[in-house]
Amino acid sequence: MDQALPIRPNRWRRFSEWDDRPLRLDNFAVDDPENGFSAMSGACDPKPGIEVVDGRIAAMDGVVEADFDMIDMFIARHHIDVRTTEASMAIPALEMARMLVDMNIPRTDMVKLAHGLTPAKLAEVAAHLTAMELSFAYSKMRARKTPGNQGHVTNAKDDPLQLAADAATAVAFGFDEIETTMRVSRNAWSNALACCIGAAVGRWGTLFQCSSEEAEELQIGMAGFSSYAETISVYGTEKAFVDGDDTPWSKAFLTAAYASRGIKMRCTSGAGSELLMGFHESKSLLYLEARCLCMQRAMGAQGTQNGGIDGAPVAASIAGGVRELMAENLLAVWLDLECASGNDARSSESEIRIGAKILPYLMSGSDFICSGFGTILKYDNSFNASLFNGEEMEDFLVLQRDFEADGGLTPVGEAQVLDVRMRAVEALSAVFEELDLSTPTAAMKTSVVAASGSDETDSYLPRDVALISDKIKERGITVVDVIKALAKRGFSGEAEHLLSLVKLRVSGDYLQTSAIVRNGHVISAINDPNDYCGPGSGYQLSAERRNEIINIRDQLTRGAVLHEEDQHKAGERVQIAYAKIGEATPGKCEKEVVIGISPGFGTKLFRTLAGHSLSQILREMVSGIKAKGQNVRVVRFHHTADTSFLGLSAASLSGSGVGIGIQAKGTAVIHHCDRLPHNNLELFSNAPITRLDHYRKLGENAADYAMGVLPEPVVVPTRGEAMGARFHARVALIYAIETAMTQPDSPPEELEVQFLGAEQ
Amino acid sequence: MSRDRLFAHDYPLAENRPDLVRGQRGKSLDVLDLAALESGDVVMEDLRITAGALEMQAGIARTVNRSKLADNFERAAELVDIPQDYLMVIYELLRPGRARDKAALQDIADDLRSRFKATRMAEFIEEAADVYERRGLFTSRY
Secondary structure (H helix, E strand, O other): OOOOOOOOOOOOOHHHHHHHHHHHOOOOOEEEEHHHOOOOOOOOOOOOOOEEEEOOOEOOOOEEEEHOOOHHHHHHHHOOOOOOHHHHHHHHOOOOOOHHHHOOOOOHHHHHOOOOOOOOHHHHHHHHHHHHHHHHHHHHHHHHHHOOOOEEEOOOOHHHHHHHHHHHHHOOOOOOOOOOOOOHHHHHHHHHHHHHHOOOOOOOOOOHHHHHHHHHHHHHHHHHOOOOOOOOOOOOOHHHHHHHHOOOOHHHHHHHHHHHHHOOOEEEEEOOHHHHOOOOOOOOHHHHHHHHHHHHHHOOOOOOOOOOOOHHHHHEOOHHHHHHHHHHHHHHHHHOOEOOOOEOOOOOOHHHHHHHHHHHHHOOOOOOOOEEEEOOHHHHHOOOOEOOHHHHHHHHHHHHHHHHHOOOOOOOHHHHHHHHHHHHHHHHHHHHHOOOOOOOOOHHHHHHOOOHHHHHOOOOOHHHHHHHHHHHOOOOHHHHHHHHHHHHHOHHHHHHHHHHHHHHHHOOOOHHHEEEEOOOEEEEEOOOEEOOOOOOOOOOOHHHHHHHOOOOOOOHHHHHHHHHHOOHHHHHHEEEEEEEEEEEOOOOOOOOEEEEEEEOOOOOOOOOOOOEEEEHHHHHHHHHHHOOOEEEEEOOOOOOOOHHHHHHHHHHOOOOOOOEEEEEOOEEEEEOOOOOOOOEEEEEOOOHHHOOHHHHHHHHHHHHHHHOOOOOOOOOOOOOOOHHHHHHHHHHHHHHHHHHHHOOOOEEEEEEEEEOOOOO | OOOOOOOOOOOOHHHHHHOOHHHHHOOOOOOOHHHHHHHOOOOHHHHHHOOHHHHHHHHHHHHHHHHHHHHHHHHHHHHHHOHHHHHHHHHHHHOOOOOOHHHHHHHHHHHHHHOOOOOOHHHHHHHHHHHHHHHOOOOOOO
16 A cells, blocks of 8 residues: 555544533443443342242342341241242243233232242342333333322521522422532531522422431431431442441331331332442342342332432443433333332533433423422532432423423423522511521522522521521420411411311321322322323323423514514614615626515615624625625515525526526625536525625625636535524514515516615 | 220311310310410320320321321320420430440339330330340441
């Protein structure tokens, strides 16, 4: 090869560009089943099996009873139904996988089967399903019909004023549960009080959790501030569980303790926790999570938050890890547990991976799509950044609208958000004053109401909060004191809301599986069961709910676009005059270019999509043509608004055979009378980025073509902007105005154009 | 409180069977209002769940094939009257390595049975004691 390059480049530069994308900040790990890096095929994953002797489980998943670890024992004694297990285990895994996606087999039948299945069998079945099948099976198997969502409400200063304002904001956006935690653990009581007051603004029913140390969390619940808990973590290996400082029995005891105080609870588990804790036993993510979920059902927990909670990022580093997260959520609902389906810790720096991660859940629905949507900004999230955060809230709202899928949230207008934020801040301040906890200044309150995040507030700092929090705890302040204080200070609506929430614990209705409060009523898997059995069944978006979801801010309407155009009418009137001379006829002079303008050009529409006034661009084209010594005629066509036909019609009237066609939105073409309609000389299709100098060069080039010279074509530089996304809705509205003005039989009209203003 | 068998259609009890729901001091839901709370007639105690309510929820859970959840509600019913501090003592003792031998847990189980009639929870703790012994979970970790 004597033509070889003298030097072999050391790199294709695209790789360097890829290096700079956020995606490349993510870790990716090779499959290494020995060392726990396997989504669904662990080196030591057991084969499914069950042996029942005299009504006892004698062996399970390849382990005989004498060798059971504490997790095996707990599952064998409290999860496996010895009466049905042999029959259930006998069904081949692939057949059972098909049953999961069979809309003719009811959810309840599948749930009964799961009561007899071992962890290894559950994992084997789920592994047969593709990502799409997992998502579909999830939509069929999840417990409550109506989907919901949960959000984090925290801030970097533990500022109670901001917590109250942000809690009220989260409630306005429709979160069914909100969850707080602290930067400084002793601030728990202040966080709890602030969030529960904020969550009582606007409506009642959003359940609230204060994630803290076990004993303290239960005490905060006893004081009536919080209404649910989900920090009861469960692990899939004995050693990880013991390092987590618990056993299935201690966690089951806590589970009962929460119920005994009338507080809703769910467990936490998820892929990657054992891996991160160093005790994975060379087992796959999915098998270990199957063990966790069997334990949770066995403990009598009504639900779980799983789907790789803190372990989601490490799960996402493994091949098939994101699919595994879907599989473990499916196992949770198959075991009839409420599922707060992860989508919690931010599992990637790539916004594309984030969007892809959420989509199956948005489409299938979930008891809680996220087990912690960051309602606040990333830096304010004391749990760490979430998959979706305050920054991306509107992206989520638009995804709901795109897919007509109910993600549990509702767009809220700016005025309403300000109202609830002010109300929450005032309510908390009143309670602080009434209970002699603190007296926030007007400046503190104002800074919080407007602030997007704690960087912008001039409010409480963690040390101030510690003093408040200690007082709440030491003085034994309860929610009853708070309700009284609210009522006394005129916040009777908030007082009623908070009382309604605390009253939930008297009946315990909201302790049942998948319970939330909607419109003042408890709905759960009992009175709102998922009854999916094919298209038209299961959760259906009502017309009313659809209206809520699609009503995002700043939508274009035809009226608004026309109104905007009208604003420019008067400005153009002093810049340009179009005098009608009469019907346009073919030119005799070879030294001319005809500019063909569209019906709405300067009559109903006055600006290009780039925002240039039509007088300006016409002036540029005319002076470009004249600068080359050519004459110009301007002709308005009435029979078409299409760029190509405007151009070709203009060319046909031109003595030189060269014409320019231009629409009111600024799209232009240079044409020649001998060419086919769509085979033009030059096309300027990207009106939004076409500048005035481009229009001048367009005129110059048209003149060159008229003189038989081949000019350098004008290239309007694009940086790959999503032109369609940015402009097409407006384009369609504007273009429809022009097409409506066309009159097929109306002849072209020659105009005398006079530029009135000074050249700019 | 009635011990009639309850079904899914009785749920939610607060709406469909308010006649069965009472707070810890016997007050019905309709009198647990803001005025009563402001006047001091309603206190925190009135807003606590009862063993009876948990047993009713257990009954409903069983009718919808959730026996494990029902078991938990029944264990919870036994814990309603146990003071918070003692609950935390038991929880702490159930954590790995806190109890040094089976007897420590057996004492708790005996106490739950005799003082609080918490037979289900007592059995549960005895079961834990057996497992902890077999799995070496009585070894101190710090």
